[in-house]
Amino acid sequence: MSLLSVADLSVTYDTKRRAPTHAVRGVSFDIEAGECVGLLGESGCGKSTLGTALLRLLDKPARITGGSVTFDGQDITSLDEASLRPLRWRQLSTVFQSSMNSLNPVLTVEAQFRDVFTTHTDLSSVEIRARSEELLEMVLIDPSFLRFYPHELSGGMKQRVALALALALDPKLVVLDEPTTGLDVVVQRSILDSVRTLQREKGFAVLLISHDLGTVLEVADRVLVMYAGELVEEQDSAGMLRAAQHPYTRGLLGSYADPRDEEVDVTYIPGRPPDLSLVHEGCLFADRCPEVIDRCRTEAPPLDLVGMARVACHVAAARPSSRVDLDSHFAPHERPGEAVEDVLTVEGVRKTYTTRRRGSVAAVSDVSFALRRGHVTALVGQSGSGKSTIAKLITGVEKPDEGSVRFGSLEVHSLRGRALRAYRRHVQLVFQDPFSALNPVKTVWQALSRPLRNHLGLSTEDARARAASLLSTVGLPVDFMERYPHQMSGGQRQRVVVARSLAPEPTVLVADEPISMLDVSIRAEIVELLDELVRKRNLAMLYITHDLLSARLLADEVLVLQSGSVVERGEALSVIRASEADYTKLLLDSLPNPFAKPAEDAAS
Amino acid sequence: MTIAQPPAVGPAPVDVPLAPRRGGVPQWVRILWANGKSRVGLALLTVFVLAAVFAPVIAPYDPSSAEFEAGLPPDGTHWMGTTSQGQDVFSQLIHGARTSLLVGLVAGTISTIIALLIGLTAGYLRGWVDEFLSGLTNLALVIPVLPLMVTLAAYSPARGVWLIIFVISVTGWAFGAKIKRAQIITLRTRDYVTAAKLAGDGTLRIVFREIMPNMSSLVVVGFMGAATAAVGAEAGLEFLGLGDPATVSWGTMLYWADNGGALLTGQWAWLIAPGLALTMLVTAMTLINFGVDALSNPALREE
Numbered sequence: 001m002s003l004l005s006v007a008d009l010s011v012t013y014d015t016k017r018r019a020p021t022h023a024v025r026g027v028s029f030d031i032e033a034g035e036c037v038g039l040l041g042e043s044g045c046g047k048s049t050l051g052t053a054l055l056r057l058l059d060k061p062a063r064i065t066g067g068s069v070t071f072d073g074q075d076i077t078s079l080d081e082a083s084l085r086p087l088r089w090r091q092l093s094t095v096f097q098s099s100m101n102s103l104n105p106v107l108t109v110e111a112q113f114r115d116v117f118t119t120h121t122d123l124s125s126v127e128i129r130a131r132s133e134e135l136l137e138m139v140l141i142d143p144s145f146l147r148f149y150p151h152e153l154s155g156g157m158k159q160r161v162a163l164a165l166a167l168a169l170d171p172k173l174v175v176l177d178e179p180t181t182g183l184d185v186v187v188q189r190s191i192l193d194s195v196r197t198l199q200r201e202k203g204f205a206v207l208l209i210s211h212d213l214g215t216v217l218e219v220a221d222r223v224l225v226m227y228a229g230e231l232v233e234e235q236d237s238a239g240m241l242r243a244a245q246h247p248y249t250r251g252l253l254g255s256y257a258d259p260r261d262e263e264v265d266v267t268y269i270p271g272r273p274p275d276l277s278l279v280h281e282g283c284l285f286a287d288r289c290p291e292v293i294d295r296c297r298t299e300a301p302p303l304d305l306v307g308m309a310r311v312a313c314h315v316a317a318a319r320p321s322s323r324v325d326l327d328s329h330f331a332p333h334e335r336p337g338e339a340v341e342d343v344l345t346v347e348g349v350r351k352t353y354t355t356r357r358r359g360s361v362a363a364v365s366d367v368s369f370a371l372r373r374g375h376v377t378a379l380v381g382q383s384g385s386g387k388s389t390i391a392k393l394i395t396g397v398e399k400p401d402e403g404s405v406r407f408g409s410l411e412v413h414s415l416r417g418r419a420l421r422a423y424r425r426h427v428q429l430v431f432q433d434p435f436s437a438l439n440p441v442k443t444v445w446q447a448l449s450r451p452l453r454n455h456l457g458l459s460t461e462d463a464r465a466r467a468a469s470l471l472s473t474v475g476l477p478v479d480f481m482e483r484y485p486h487q488m489s490g491g492q493r494q495r496v497v498v499a500r501s502l503a504p505e506p507t508v509l510v511a512d513e514p515i516s517m518l519d520v521s522i523r524a525e526i527v528e529l530l531d532e533l534v535r536k537r538n539l540a541m542l543y544i545t546h547d548l549l550s551a552r553l554l555a556d557e558v559l560v561l562q563s564g565s566v567v568e569r570g571e572a573l574s575v576i577r578a579s580e581a582d583y584t585k586l587l588l589d590s591l592p593n594p595f596a597k598p599a600e601d602a603a604s
Numbered sequence: 605m606t607i608a609q610p611p612a613v614g615p616a617p618v619d620v621p622l623a624p625r626r627g628g629v630p631q632w633v634r635i636l637w638a639n640g641k642s643r644v645g646l647a648l649l650t651v652f653v654l655a656a657v658f659a660p661v662i663a664p665y666d667p668s669s670a671e672f673e674a675g676l677p678p679d680g681t682h683w684m685g686t687t688s689q690g691q692d693v694f695s696q697l698i699h700g701a702r703t704s705l706l707v708g709l710v711a712g713t714i715s716t717i718i719a720l721l722i723g724l725t726a727g728y729l730r731g732w733v734d735e736f737l738s739g740l741t742n743l744a745l746v747i748p749v750l751p752l753m754v755t756l757a758a759y760s761p762a763r764g765v766w767l768i769i770f771v772i773s774v775t776g777w778a779f780g781a782k783i784k785r786a787q788i789i790t791l792r793t794r795d796y797v798t799a800a801k802l803a804g805d806g807t808l809r810i811v812f813r814e815i816m817p818n819m820s821s822l823v824v825v826g827f828m829g830a831a832t833a834a835v836g837a838e839a840g841l842e843f844l845g846l847g848d849p850a851t852v853s854w855g856t857m858l859y860w861a862d863n864g865g866a867l868l869t870g871q872w873a874w875l876i877a878p879g880l881a882l883t884m885l886v887t888a889m890t891l892i893n894f895g896v897d898a899l900s901n902p903a904l905r906e907e
Contacts, residue, residue: 439800442814501802
């Protein structure tokens with residue numbers, strides 16, 4: 001008998017004001033004891049709702065509208081709260097993406113462990129202390145951290161503490177919902193490694209929910225792929241890597257590549273997931289599917305066995321072995337290599353922040369580089385490496401303590417007021433988070449019109465015409481003009497952000513992690529857009545990222561930053577393919593890469 | 605145009621845009637109406653507003669004419685009796701709604717505007733401007749408001765409704781300013797503010813056109829609070845005899861009823877009616893505030 005058995009589970013968000021949203025539709029799967037299963041899907045596909053439903057933690061207006069969840073022989077869909085309580089944490093526990101914020105800020109780490117043990121066990125305080133130390137060591141944190149408060153720990157450490165708390169009572173199943181999203185690649189890697197090691201040692205079962213196919217395939221034994229609330233493919237990781245069946249899974253796989261390969265080619269899935277409140281006929285993926293056939297439009301495909309996998313796809317069922325190429329490719333383009341004049345030069349800048357508590361921190365020390373037209377310079381490094389400070393120095397938001405930022409003959413650091421505003425026309429920023437970069441109460445047109453009117457002095461009609469052409473430049477239809485940000489997907493918002501940054505016809509574009517908040521499946525799409533803009537508009541771009549794969553695709557020159565200093569620099573290809581600095585190698589090794597696993601397994 | 609929203613997982617973000625409209629009705633009206641308590645409040649308030657607007661039509665007599673027999677108890681011709689000067693109490697009650705609503709609306713608006721100007725400027729600019737304006741706000745908070753109001757009203761050369769509105773406005777803004785300052789401090793670091801700077805927008809525009817619409821629910825909450833307080837303060841000041849005794853308002857009614865010994869002479873309606881009306885109006889506004897809470901916090905919405 002399986003440890004967890006989900007049969008035909010449906011979850012609906014039912015509100016008075018909106019049509020009901022069917023977030024999970026008839027999902028069935030099993031998890032065996034000690035198994036590590038990955039649940040994969042884009043944002044808004046229902047995977048978190050499913051995870052929450054398994055724990056019976058759904059909040060109004062969501063509710064289970066059908067099917068059952070059987071855990072260890074008990075149907076937990078019908079249990080009352082009192083009978084659920086002994087199950088939770090002891091048998092079934094969880095770590096959420098926001099778990100690091102769920103630590104109680106007024107209690108020390110030790111007190112939080114004590115809470116768990118006194119509620120659920122009869123251990124003495126000495127035993128509790130010993131067990132807490134053991135648990136912290138298990139997640140690679142020194143036991144001396146027990147007396148710390150959550151705010152004194154880094155994000156990665158807090159997430160480790162949350163993981164240790166979840167494992168405190170030796171549960172049989174742990175649901176990990178995006179446990180590393182929002183953390184640095186290097187930290188992410190180390191947490192996932194701990195999960196994998198612990199899971200093998202302790203033998204608990206894991207359901208790992210993530211949008212990141214790379215991490216899921218690396219960690220999980222078996223992968224469930226979810227799309228628009230339905231399970232579309234289920235296969236073991238190795239099999240999925242060799243022969244993914246569903247076109248959606250193939251599309252997701254296409255978003256990955258090893259940046260060290262000789263040829264790098266990534267794909268993306270155009271379009272966006274369907275509206276789950278509407279009634280659909282046929283396959284939900286049909287609108288985005290490159291292999292769509294007539295039957296897909298009318299008949300919903302059942303989840304059937306194809307080879308070793310369970311797949312819901314007419315095409316895959318018809319010809320399971322073929323490997324089809326997807327339409328939307330993006331491979332790096334050759335750019336004219338001849339020396340062009342520098343438009344913006346950064347020379348020996350140094351910036352130190354002084355805070356009351358931590359004293360002074362050198363955010364940037366002695367960094368020099370130049371931006372050229374038609375060229376992309378990438379700044380690569382972990383969070384806290386000083387990348388964003390450099391962006392602020394270039395846009396004139398901060399002033400360097402030493403060194404200079406020069407735009408043509410302008411000394412950027414000495415600009416103030418009107419001159420600074422005039423300078424910003426030439427240097428624009430693409431933001432990291434498309435959800436906070438657009439004002440929620442302004443339409444796309446209102447957002448685009450401001451730079452056009454302020455910097456270019458256009459009249460309303462001229463600005464409207466220009467805004468329309470900007471939208472088509474970034475590949476959005478003109479009727480998006482009257483949309484509000486909440487009516488667009490993350491990728492569409494990011495396109496609007498790019499359009500706005502292009503509006504004043506800048507010379508320099510600073511892109512600060514423009515893809516890190518986006519779904520993996522659409523990242524390549526934005527990278528492609530940026531690449532095209534640099535070439536067609538002859539822009540100079542500073543591309544800030546922690547992701548060497550996108551740097552490889554986009555950049556001509558790469559600077560690797562560690563704690564504010566450049567540790568390696570040079571042509572993108574040579575820095576990535578033949579990196580010398582240990583730090584660059586660490587960054588490369590931390591990238592989630594599903595294709596690396598078989599090689600590892602073969603080696604061991 | 606299709607509006608596709610991803611299914612909401614977990615609580616929605618706190619600042620919800622209030623501008624998008626569907627079907628002509630602004631979203632904030634629909635949210636207010638969706639809340640049971642605030643619906644009752646809105647209905648009550650509507651009654652008061654109608655009474656105030658159509659006072660000359662509804663009131664059977666001129667509220668200030670003293671042509672009737674003084675001190676009548678409630679009967680068929682004078683539903684609530686007459687005052688000790690011979691005025692019709694019911695007509696005074698209806699006309700009194702005008703004063704209360706006028707003071708609530710105008711004083712509420714003025715103190716909200718002062719709170720916005722001071723709170724937003726302090727929170728956005730920070731630095732010494734913030735130090736100065738926050739100092740001013742804190743000063744205004746610790747000054748005992750009632751004695752100040754009494755002093756201002758008592759020593760002012762001209763009396764009347766507008767004096768009372770002025771007194772209430774200049775004493776009632778501080779709390780709202782503090783809340784708005786706190787809110788803008790969290791909003792000013794959003795990327796869209798930086799984006800507006802890069803788009804070449806000036807500070808005034810950024811504060812009042814980019815940021816302020818994102819705190820509209822807070823502004824509505826502040827206004828409702830200020831208006832409710834203003835209605836109460838107006839009645840209080842007039843009850844103390846600090847208004848113009850010749851105006852017809854619930855406060856002056858209470859003042860005269862108290863002076864005329866209404867309860868001793870059996871004219872209970874003269875005392876109770878304006879008191880009850882005040883209570884109802886303040887209750888209505890408080891009930892509406894439940895709905896306003898739902899505006900600022902989507903988790904409280906009754907869906």
